[in-house]
Amino acid sequence: MNAFAYYMPTEVFFGRDCVIQQGARLKELGSHALIVTGRSSAKNGALGDVLAALEANGQTATVFDRVMPNPTVACVREGVALLRAAGADFIVAAGGGSPMDAAKAIATLAVQDRPDGEIFAGGYAAEALPMAHIPTTAGTGSEVTPYAILTNDEKQTKTSITSPAMFPRLAFLDGKYMEHLPVASTVNTALDAFSHAVEGMLSRRATPVSDALAMESLRVLYPLLSRTAGALTLAERDGLLYGSMLAGMTIAQSGTTAVHGMGYYLTYFYNIDHGRANGLLLPGALRLCEKKGVDALGRILSACGDTLDGVCSVLDTLLGKREDIPAERLADFARRAMGNKNIRKSAYEPTEEEVLGIYMGAFPGQKS
Ligand code: NAP
Ligand code: ZN
Numbered sequence: 001m002n003a004f005a006y007y008m009p010t011e012v013f014f015g016r017d018c019v020i021q022q023g024a025r026l027k028e029l030g031s032h033a034l035i036v037t038g039r040s041s042a043k044n045g046a047l048g049d050v051l052a053a054l055e056a057n058g059q060t061a062t063v064f065d066r067v068m069p070n071p072t073v074a075c076v077r078e079g080v081a082l083l084r085a086a087g088a089d090f091i092v093a094a095g096g097g098s099p100m101d102a103a104k105a106i107a108t109l110a111v112q113d114r115p116d117g118e119i120f121a122g123g124y125a126a127e128a129l130p131m132a133h134i135p136t137t138a139g140t141g142s143e144v145t146p147y148a149i150l151t152n153d154e155k156q157t158k159t160s161i162t163s164p165a166m167f168p169r170l171a172f173l174d175g176k177y178m179e180h181l182p183v184a185s186t187v188n189t190a191l192d193a194f195s196h197a198v199e200g201m202l203s204r205r206a207t208p209v210s211d212a213l214a215m216e217s218l219r220v221l222y223p224l225l226s227r228t229a230g231a232l233t234l235a236e237r238d239g240l241l242y243g244s245m246l247a248g249m250t251i252a253q254s255g256t257t258a259v260h261g262m263g264y265y266l267t268y269f270y271n272i273d274h275g276r277a278n279g280l281l282l283p284g285a286l287r288l289c290e291k292k293g294v295d296a297l298g299r300i301l302s303a304c305g306d307t308l309d310g311v312c313s314v315l316d317t318l319l320g321k322r323e324d325i326p327a328e329r330l331a332d333f334a335r336r337a338m339g340n341k342n343i344r345k346s347a348y349e350p351t352e353e354e355v356l357g358i359y360m361g362a363f364p365g366q367k368s
Contacts, residue, residue, distance in 0.1 A: 016174060
């Protein structure tokens with residue numbers, strides 16, 4: 001067995017009403033919270049539960065609910081300014097991956113500021129304000145990862161920033177917040193989680209522990225995938241959230257690979273949802289792994305309990321009608337993707353021609 005390290009310092013509370021039942025734990029984070037969220041948390045119940053828990057603890061809060069999907073550096077700066085003006089000393093993030101990632105960047109830049117040109121330069125010290133995260137989508141697993149993914153306008157893509165201090169101190173997971181998540185968001189976020197588990201196993205940085213987490217994630221997630229297009233029970237919502245958390249724990253160790261690196265261009269230039277972008281690219285990436293004899297593929301399929309054709313067919317049905325993207329744009333994305341660090345993290349590192357083949361396969365209407 002190869003040597004490995006394992007670090008996942010987030011304390012997780014999973015279960016119905018855990019924000020209220022375990023809310024006293026927020027006391028240890030500070031006295032005034034910046035609640036980083038999107039507008040939906042006021043309707044799905046997450047914001048109300050956080051405010052009630054803080055009030056019961058005698059803590060005060062300022063709400064920053066202006067985080068948009070695919071958060072920008074400007075949005076993060078706005079959050080830092082509000083945090084300072086309010087005198088907040090900790091952060092509670094409630095929302096999908098966008099508010100959770102914005103919260104991590106705010107928590108970090110609040111204590112180690114950088115000019116805009118150096119945000120994506122890496123080398124962050126392990127210092128950030130303490131955070132508690134409450135996911136309201138079952139997809140990103142950001143509540144258990146040390147990454148914040150922000151829009152990078154200079155490189156015209158999305159780029160992650162990271163430090164060990166970006167792991168939230170606490171995470172509260174309750175499927176009830178997802179009861180009214182629209183179908184498209186449910187499908188797309190589930191595709192993201194599925195992609196994390198699969199890519200975690202296809203990563204050069206996979207470890208025995210990240211593989212164990214990924215296989216359990218696939219065992220839970222895969223049977224639920226085809227259910228996401230219909231009405232889900234609360235138990236199924238919990239299952240998606242659990243699988244997504246395990247997939248987040250996976251990529252916290254392994255990182256993501258070519259699929260995520262390629263998907264960012266679909267999101268940046270065509271506003272395709274992050275999870276859908278990954279789902280579109282997964283079948284081609286998996287077929288390439290089969291062609292190249294990538295070892296992990298057999299274990300991925302056995303965790304899913306299906307064949308490669310079966311998995312591709314489930315994905316195909318969920319993805320439905322494809323966007324119209326001209327072949328020359330896809331060729332441009334393939335060129336750009338070759339410079340992306342995620343490509344080099346893939347167990348099999350695809351050539352530019354193979355990357356283009358995956359893009360073309362995702363949008364079968366296009367002719368080169
Ligand atoms: P999102 O961008 O956070 O949210 C998408 C939409 O869903 C928003 O319009 C949001 O509305 C709405 N929404 C969220 N929760 C809802 C609920 N419970 N009920 C109804 N509507 C709800 O989407 P996401 O897929 O969760 O996150 C994607 C982001 O996460 C991307 O930026 C991606 O790059 C990043 N990501 C991060 C990691 C990581 O490890 N850090 C991993 C994967 C992906 P409001 O805005 O009004 O709330
Ligand atoms: Zn993702």
